[in-house]
Amino acid sequence: MTEWSPEELVTAYVDGELESDAQRRQVEAQLESSVRWRRQAQLERVLRRSLRHGVPGRAPVEVRDAVESMMSEAKGRAWTGWLPTLVLAACALIAVGMLVSRIPMSHEQADTIPMVEAVVEDYAARVESPLPDRRGMETHPTWAATASLRKAGARFVSGWRVHIRGEGAIAYAFVWKEQLVVQYVVSRELFLRQQVVRDAIDSTGAYTTEAQGHGVAGWLDGDRGTLVVGLVEPDDLLEVWQS
Amino acid sequence: MRWADRKRARFRVLVLPYIDVLHGYATRQVRDPDVASDLTQEVCLRAWKSLETLRDEGSVRAWLYQILRGVLRERSRKWARRRGLAAIEPLDAAVEASLVDDDAFASLIAQIDGLRAFEALQSIPEIFAIPIELHDIEGFRYREIAEILDVPKGTVMSRISRGRRLLASKLTLAAAANPCRKASS
Numbered sequence: 001m002t003e004w005s006p007e008e009l010v011t012a013y014v015d016g017e018l019e020s021d022a023q024r025r026q027v028e029a030q031l032e033s034s035v036r037w038r039r040q041a042q043l044e045r046v047l048r049r050s051l052r053h054g055v056p057g058r059a060p061v062e063v064r065d066a067v068e069s070m071m072s073e074a075k076g077r078a079w080t081g082w083l084p085t086l087v088l089a090a091c092a093l094i095a096v097g098m099l100v101s102r103i104p105m106s107h108e109q110a111d112t113i114p115m116v117e118a119v120v121e122d123y124a125a126r127v128e129s130p131l132p133d134r135r136g137m138e139t140h141p142t143w144a145a146t147a148s149l150r151k152a153g154a155r156f157v158s159g160w161r162v163h164i165r166g167e168g169a170i171a172y173a174f175v176w177k178e179q180l181v182v183q184y185v186v187s188r189e190l191f192l193r194q195q196v197v198r199d200a201i202d203s204t205g206a207y208t209t210e211a212q213g214h215g216v217a218g219w220l221d222g223d224r225g226t227l228v229v230g231l232v233e234p235d236d237l238l239e240v241w242q243s
Numbered sequence: 244m245r246w247a248d249r250k251r252a253r254f255r256v257l258v259l260p261y262i263d264v265l266h267g268y269a270t271r272q273v274r275d276p277d278v279a280s281d282l283t284q285e286v287c288l289r290a291w292k293s294l295e296t297l298r299d300e301g302s303v304r305a306w307l308y309q310i311l312r313g314v315l316r317e318r319s320r321k322w323a324r325r326r327g328l329a330a331i332e333p334l335d336a337a338v339e340a341s342l343v344d345d346d347a348f349a350s351l352i353a354q355i356d357g358l359r360a361f362e363a364l365q366s367i368p369e370i371f372a373i374p375i376e377l378h379d380i381e382g383f384r385y386r387e388i389a390e391i392l393d394v395p396k397g398t399v400m401s402r403i404s405r406g407r408r409l410l411a412s413k414l415t416l417a418a419a420a421n422p423c424r425k426a427s428s
Contacts, residue, residue, distance in 0.1 A: 050359075213253075231295060
C-alpha cells in the first residue's frame with residue numbers, strides 16, 4: 001500500500017478524496033493536534049475557492065456557430081486513406097443509390113442480438129488501431145461472400161480471423177463511400193440463431209439494425225451469413241446487398 | 244429520425260453543453276482566446292468523429308477534456324508553457340514560515356484572491372498546475388483527472404498537494420515583494 005505524506009493526506013482530506021475511514025481519522029487527529037496542519041487545510045481551501053470563483057468565461061458565439069455548421073456538414077467518421085480515388089466512386093454510388101428504391105426492413109434493438117454486439121465491438125476495436133495485413137485473405141474460401149461489396153465498388157483493405165460468439169468467423173474490411181465497412185462472414189447457424197433475424201430474413205431477405213451508433217445489415221449467402229458493419233445508416237448498407 | 248439526425252441530437256445533448264468550459268480551459272492553457280476558439284472547434288470536430296466510441300455517457304466531460312489535452316499536447320511546442328520542476332526547497336521554506344507564524348499566515352490569507360491565485364497558478368510548472376486546474380477550476384475528481392492525464396490517482400493527489408504548496412509559496416513571496424499590494428477585503 002502506498003504511503004502518503006501528511007501534506008498529501010491533508011490535501012486529499014480537504015478535497016474529500018480520502019478513501020478510508022482510517023485515513024480520515026488519521027488526518028482529523030493530525031488537524032486537531034497542530035495549528036500548523038489546520039492552517040495548511042485552511043490555506044488549501046482558500047486557494048481552491050479563489051481559483052474556482054476567479055475564472056469566468058463563455059465561448060464566443062463564433063465557436064458555437066462553427067461547431068453547428070460542422071455538424072450540419074459532417075456525415076460521420078471519414079476514412080481518409082484512399083480519399084482521392086474514392087471520391088468519384090462514392091459520387092457514382094450515391095447517384096445509383098438515389099435511383100434504387102429502398103426496401104423497408106426490420107429494425108430491432110441490437111442489445112438483444114449478441115452476435116450484432118460482438119461484430120460491432122470488433123469493428124470499434126479494429127478501427128482504433130492499424131488494420132491487419134490483408135495478404136492471403138483473398139484466397140480464403142469465404143472470399144466469394146464479399147462479391148456484393150466488391151460489386152458495389154468497395155475497395156478491399158484488410159482481413160482477419162475473429163471469434164464471434166465462440167465461433168470462428170472471417171472479417172473483410174473495405175472502404176466504401178469513404179467509410180470503413182467490415183463484412184463479417186459467420187455460419188448460417190449463428191446468423192439465424194435469433195428469432196428477430198429469422199423473421200427479418202423470411203419477410204424481406206435482409207436484416208438491419210443499429211448498435212452503438214453503427215449501422216449493421218445482414219443477409220444469407222448460401223450456407224453462410226453476412227453482417228456488414230459501418231458508421232453509415234443501416235439502410236444505406238442495403239445498397240451493398242442489392243448490388 | 245435518421246441515423247445522422249440521431250447522431251446530431253446525441254452530440255447536442257452530450258457535447259455542446261461543455262463548449263464554454265472547454266473554451267475557458269483552452270484559453271487558460273494558451274492565453275489567447277482566438278487560438279482557444281480554434282482548439283475548442285478542433286475538440287468538437289474530434290468528438291464528433293469519434294462520438295461512436297463514447298460508451299459511458301456519464302464520463303463525457305472527462306472524455307472531452309482528454310481530447311482537449313491531446314490537442315494541446317500536439318500543439319504544445321507552439322505554446323511552450325512552463326515546464327520542468329520548480330526549485331521546491333526555497334519555496335517550501337517560505338510557505339512553512341507562513342504556516343507557523345500568526346501574522347505571516349494572516350497576511351498570506353488576506354493576499355489571496357481569484358486573480359492572484361490564478362496568476363500564481365500560471366507561474367508554476369504545468370505538471371502541478373494542470374491537475375490543480377482540472378480539480379479546482381474545472382471541478383473534476385481525482386479519479387477523473389487520473390483518466391484525463393493517464394496517470395495513477397495517487398500521482399494526481401501528490402501533484403495537487405505539491406502544486407498548492409507551490410502556489411502558496413509564490414503568493415507568500417509576492418506578498419513579501421509587494422507589501423503594498425495587500426488585499427483590500
